[in-house]
Structures are given as structure tokens and as C-alpha cells.
Amino acid sequence: MTDIHKPAERRRLSMVDVAAHAGVSVGTVSNVLNRPELVAGPTLRRVRASIKALGFVPSAPARQLRAGSSRSVGVMVRDIGNPFFTEVLPGIETRLSQEELLLVLCSSSDSVEKEAYYLQILEQHRVPGILITPAGQDISHLVELRRRGIGMVLLDRPGADSQLCAVAVDNVRGGEMAGAHLLSLGHRRIAFLNGPSIVRQCADRRKGLDNAVRAAGLDPDEVVTEITLPALTPREGEAALERLPLREGPTALFCVNDTVALGVLRGLEQRGISVPHDMAVMGYDDVEFAALLSPSLTSVRQPKHQLGQAAADLLLTDARGDSGHWHQEIVFQPELMVRASTRA
Amino acid sequence: MTDIHKPAERRRLSMVDVAAHAGVSVGTVSNVLNRPELVAGPTLRRVRASIKALGFVPSAPARQLRAGSSRSVGVMVRDIGNPFFTEVLPGIETRLSQEELLLVLCSSSDSVEKEAYYLQILEQHRVPGILITPAGQDISHLVELRRRGIGMVLLDRPGADSQLCAVAVDNVRGGEMAGAHLLSLGHRRIAFLNGPSIVRQCADRRKGLDNAVRAAGLDPDEVVTEITLPALTPREGEAALERLPLREGPTALFCVNDTVALGVLRGLEQRGISVPHDMAVMGYDDVEFAALLSPSLTSVRQPKHQLGQAAADLLLTDARGDSGHWHQEIVFQPELMVRASTRA
DNA sequence: GCGGCGGATTGAAATGTTTCAAGAACGGGA
């Protein structure tokens, strides 16, 4: 008739065990954890000693269940492999860790289905907010989530009319800068290695490029050849060269981001085409390594750390949901960084 | 005496609401969600219709509370800004998303305190496992967590005697490769721009370098000058040049990673020191952009995607905890990539 | 000696699931 201890299959400790050990009620243990100012000194010490002695670790799921919301926010990017995103990430992490929030990283891999799947899981987790660069151009599902009480901030994508908060860099302006730069160097046949036009950033940069061409009194249809890449990777950038009429073709290649430009430079070198002499090349994003490529890459800089931080800031205020449906949009301006790959 | 509906302050839906709407019990709703094969056809359809009609989303915290563990794993890196980690991440994400696990990204920023803080939170969240590159060299706290039932895999760090699973690249061997390469080119004064020696990878690479020097019949103390950087960033790499006696000093710089080498190349270019003519430079990791720097950077390649995938694999088996305290260590071999920055 | 007060503690309800023993409905065979 003795108690049978089963150390083999031992249950995780709960506040009940702590309470028993310290000789108080669970309510008191909870108070020690969350509102220690309500608890008398000796009791406080005793309970804390029990917590330490037993090695008790409170259960976040139970807390969240009670609270109705979790302490992690979702960050959904289109591709973790893209250095642009990984340079935005530190800005986000910094801000979130200050608020003791966990960062749940999701990569949609540019698939609308995978994005939808992750969003569903995040909603199940009752995250207070999501930071997202949407995979597709339709964002009505995000508006709907927002309406259901999940803070939502678009990252690197204008919110437009959608009533969603957004942090973005002006991609049309960036495209204009790039176009104006290439035109000023005398280029009249420009190939634009773009991503799928359903991706907003890609469409905007193209629009800016066209604007620049028109502003110079020229016809975009004649000046610009667009090549659409299935994915924005170095490999695809290199492969795209095959599809270019290099002789009698364009004299300048504008890549929709630096990752693509990386592959393009590699491919041109292998083919013995000299940059910038035989072909001017420029990228977009100005990621960390752009300035150090061979040749150094002309690019359009986006303020990535700021972008991440601003996005997290906005999400925090949106998730608190204080001010109702008020929404806000922060647009940073890009900056042209002229380097060797387009120098005359 | 009419019901008063309060649409203003509406509670989140639960399975109770779905059950009421469909005219069944909550148990049945649960079965529809988790074991639909137990539920009769018409009931199944009716409940599913109710779920859709009401827009019900199950609560992950409640599930987890019941289950005793969550569906997210922690990934702790020392610095998200480091491209090495961001190139390992896709391998991890791929594997985790296959298992429908969420990736919680934590960056210790090389601080033991921040690491401890994050570990505590992850334990509270009842994650089944953690993938970690530890900030300090003492890993007894990780062994302890493992003992308490949290799967634990060391990333890019040998588990040594610790009984922990580990996935690593042989850093000593990598250091040897780098050293042998520089020595074979005739360099006899080598500066090693290293991180703090409490970081295991840094210490191992140094050890390999020394091995190579000794293997050539030389004295490490005479050949190698070590410069310790406070952080492994381009900025610090560039700054370290100030501390080097460039004239009559080393003829080769071995940087502990490519990020540092990036800054070094930038700094040397600004100072008009030609690479590899006046100074040979090599890095470590062989990140995506290394081959395309100006000049292209000699580096020691680590199989990063594989590393991430293998780590996630190991974590999944460890977290299931099937096989007791059995542990395993996977060591990949590095590969020397000789490029222009050290070419004779 | 008693009413009341304020600080400390308690006990129970509520949060949203899953699981499981038990019950209901139904049909078939004796």
C-alpha cells in the first residue's frame, strides 16, 4: 500500500506541483509569476525557491489559451534564399526581441498555396500579427485576416487601396532611376530581366523603366525587351542569357535584383563578353556584396535594415489594434548607386 | 426578454459553436477534424459545412496544451546577418515544412545571455526540438535541456563528448586546407583574422592552420599572426587592416569567413593594395557571392544546404525520442575553392 | 468587545482542445 513512484514516466511539472511544494494555492503561484507585488515577502521567497528547486517551467500554450493570443509574430517572405530578405530580417528581429516576441519564419517559395497554408497555421496559432511579402497580387485574403483581428503589415509592397499597413520602397521610382541612368549613358536597346509580372515589385520596376523611356521621348516597345524568369536566382539569370540575341541585341541588361545580376555577370564572363565595355549590367537592391562584385555592380539601393525595423514597428502598433481601422503606409526612397558595371 | 446579441464584442469561435451549429457534440467535431474515417458521411458533410459557414479556425494553443508539445522547432543562430546562416536556413526550412513544423528563428547575437533567454522561452513553448549554434563554448545547459526531453542538435559544431547530436563541417580540416594552400604558394607570413577563440569554429580553424604550418616544418608562432575581431562583419574586417603592419608584414590574409573577407577586400582596394599581387586573401564558407567578388575570392566551401537539411533530419529523429539516448554526429568535409584572390 | 478595514490568500470558473469509456441506434439472426 505504499505510493508507487514512477520516475520512468514522469509527468511535466505544473503550477499545481509548485503550489503543493510551497504549501500555497495555485492562484498564489500564478501571482508570484505575474503580479509579484500582490504577494507577501516571505511567501514570495518560498514560492520562488520551490520553482527553482523543482525546475518548473511555465507552459506557454496554457498561457496563450487563457490569454487568447500568442507571443509570436509571423514573418512571411517569398524566398529565404534571397539576400534581400535576409538583410531585412535583422531589422525585424531587433525590434521583435525588444518586445519579447518570437519570430516565426515562413517562406512561401513564391507559391500562393504554400502562403495560404502558412497563413492558416499562423491563424491557428493565434499570432497577434503577420509581416508579409505576398506571393500573388491579390491580397484580399490578407485584408480578411486583418478584419478577423490579426495585425497585418505588407513588407516591401505598397498597401494601395487595401486599408492595410505597409512599408515599402518606391519601386516605380527605382525603375525610373535605373532607366534614366542607362539612357543617359546612351543605351537605346535595354533588356529587362524581370520576374513574373504578377509580383508587384516586378511590375512596378518595369513601369518605372517605361516611364523613364517615355520621359526621354522614346517608345518603350522599341527600347525595352523584357525577359521573364521563372525564379529570381543566379542560375536563372545565367540561363536567361541563352534567350538573348546578344549580337545586334541589347547593349544594357537591367536585372530585377542583384541575385539575378550575379548570375548574369557570371554568365557573361564565361562567354567572354566584357562588362561594361560590351554590355552594361545593373541590378536592384544593392545587397551587401554588390559593391564588391567583379566588376562592381551598379544597383538601386533599398534601405533594408530600416525597412525591417519600420515594418516591425508598424506591426506592433497595428497588432495592438488600439486605434481601430486606422492604417498607415511608409514609403522609403531608393538610391542609385553607380559603379563599374555601367561606367562608360 | 429577447436574446441580446453583442456583435461588437464577439468571442472567437470554438468547436462548441460549430457543434451547436451542426447539431452534434464537440467530440464529433473533433473527430471530423482529426479522424474523419470515424464519422458517418452525412454528419461529416454537415459539420464541414458548418465549419466553413462560421469560418471556424481551431486553436493551436489549446491543441498543444492537450498534446503537451507544440508543432514548432527553434532554430538559434549566432547572427542572422551572416550569409552563412542564411544559406543554411533554406535547407532547414525545406525539411521542416515537409513535416508541417513551424520554424521559430532566434538570433543570439553572439550573446550567451540572449541565447539563454531564448532557450527559456522555447522551453516554455514546449517545442519538441531546437537546432542551435551555441554562442559560448559551454554547452552543459543544452545537455540539460536535452535531458528534459527537448530534442537538440548542434549546428555547425561538433558535439564532442556531450552526448548531443551534431551536424558539422570539419573546421580543423578546413583550416589545414587553407593553410596548406597559402604555404604552397610560398607565403611565410600569414595574418589570420579570426573571431573570438571561445567560438569553437574559430578555434578549430586556427588549429588547422597551425597543423598545416607544422606539417610544412615551420613554427606557427613565427608564421601566423592572429588578429581577433570583435564581430565577424565586413566593417570589422576593414577596420582590422588598421591594426596590421602592412609593410614588411604578412603577405597573405586568411579571413575566418567570407563576410570578413568582403570588408578586407574593400579596405585593400581603397588603400591601393592589389590583390593577389601585393597581398593574397582568402575567406571561408564560400558563400554565394564569393566566386563573383573582385577579385574572385578563394575560400573553403561548406555544404550549406546539405548541412541544414541533415540538421533538420537529425532533429526530427531526436525529437521523436524513439531510440532513447542514442546520439549521432554527421561531419561533412569542406572543399578548397581556389580563385583569383590567391592566384600567383 | 465589536465593527470594519485592508492586505494576503484561496478556490473555482473559464479558456478550447482531444480522448475514451459508455451509450444509442440499427439491423440481422435465432
Add this chain to the structure above:
DNA sequence: TCCCGTTCTTGAAACATTTCAATCCGCCGC
């Protein structure tokens, strides 16, 4: 008609917290 087996469904317990009204206790003032 009764019994039994199968198939579906139910209701309640359990998970680990937080919160809050209620209680307890000592003490002060009258």
C-alpha cells in the same frame, strides 16, 4: 420477440494557466 454486434455519437475528464469574487486574519478605533 429478443439478443447481439456494429457503427456512430456522446459527455466528461484532463491539459496548465489566469482571473476574480470570496474569505481569512490581524489590527485599529471606538
